[in-house]
Amino acid sequence: MGGVTDLHLSGVSKSFGDVAALRDVSLEVADGEFFTLVGPSGCGKTTTLRAIAGFETLDAGDVRFGDREMSGVAPEDRDVGVVFQNYALFPHMTVTENVGYGLRFRETPGGQSREERVGDLLELVDLAGFGERDPDELSGGQRQRVALARALAPGPDVLLLDEPMSALDARLRQSLRTQVKRIQSDLGITTVYVTHDQEEALAVSDRVAVMNDGRVEQVGTPEDVYRSPETRFVAEFLGDNNVFEGEVRDGDVVVAGTAFRVEGADASAGSPAGDPALAPDVSEGSVAFCVRPEHLELGPGSNSFEATVEAVEFLGESFRVHLDWDGREVVLRESERPTTDRVRVGFDPEDAHVIAGGRAGKAVEPSR
Ligand code: ATP
Secondary structure, three states, X not given: OOOOOOEEEEEEEEEEOOEEEEEEEEEEEOOOOEXXXXXXXXXXXXXXXXXXXXXXXXXXXXXEEOOEEOOOXXXXXXXXXEEOOOOOXXXXXXXXXXXXXXXOOOOOHHHOOHHHHHHHHHHHOOOOOOXXXXXXXXXXXHHHHHHHHHHHOOOOOEEEEEOOOOOOOHHXXXXXXXXXXXXXXXXXXXXXXXXXXXXXXXXXXXXXXEEEOOEEEEEEOHHHHHHOOOOHHHHHHOOOOEEEEEEEEOOEXXXXXXXXXXXXXXXXXXXXXXXXXXOHHHOOEEEEEEEOHHHOEEOOOOEEEEEEEEEEEEOOOOEEEEEEEOOEEEEEEEOOOOOOOEEEEEEOHHHEEEEEOOHHHOOOOOOO
């Protein structure tokens, strides 16, 4: 296994004809970090990964591994292991031959024999005893674990995973992601993971970069980006959220003529959570006013409004209640099914999150 490898992307831009796939992307990934790129289809995640792997010529900016500048360094000389979404195992080779493939032209790390190395990796991915099978005798999850073992075999400094689980069903994805996370942290290998699945991103990552339209919108821990989104896009992309357009007036946020107390609200743009009132640059004008479904309650709270129940879904541990608030869609989570069509919905000011209108020019524009 290689030494300390932190990754740096600075000012990376890449266009394909008229399509700007990456616009001035800068990211820092720490040594041993599980770092995830998340965002909608076409936002530039795969292009970022390919830029790190060396498969793209950049229009601007640079990629460094530690203090080593990588422009002009071919993919095979970068010491990266890559797993793509389509397993791409060699069908005519056994599991052992697939995992050992990358060792044909390289020395085995730690002076092990090739057989020992392959055996260790199959154990690592819980496939000891599967070495003689052909890929078509494996389940989808097992094939992905073989692909992971093959990528890890030469002892890369950096592991790049591009939607490695997208072809698998939900239950299998959940167990595989736990396994991938365990393997990553056992090896302490710097990992960049691409997914469009926000729940997966929040579940496995040390930090997450939320991307949109070729740009990085926000980087932070899963808790940071979920609880303190800096842009409306991030607020709406990660998890269920209710995002309303509001105006700040006399220290309240007014949404559809109803004034909500925001004292104690978590204002984005600088103010720490729990700080009284709004941050200085959210003190007037348009804002996005966000309250998560789990923070809305049926019944009066210190802030409240009236809405009509449109639909109720039973989720097992709770109900997801879809409401209409004078033409606005609202979602809340409750442990009990509502008993009337017309309900009062309440929430505490400290559970609201306010995003300054001017931020990135999009806080108050519809994002879709
Ligand atoms: P997905 O989740 O759908 O895989 P993504 O976030 O990984 O999407 P990219 O594959 O990085 O997105 O693509 C970013 C943009 O660049 C898209 O608009 C895509 O159509 C475009 N693009 C990517 N590769 C090429 C290429 N080789 N030629 C032309 N356009 C490309």
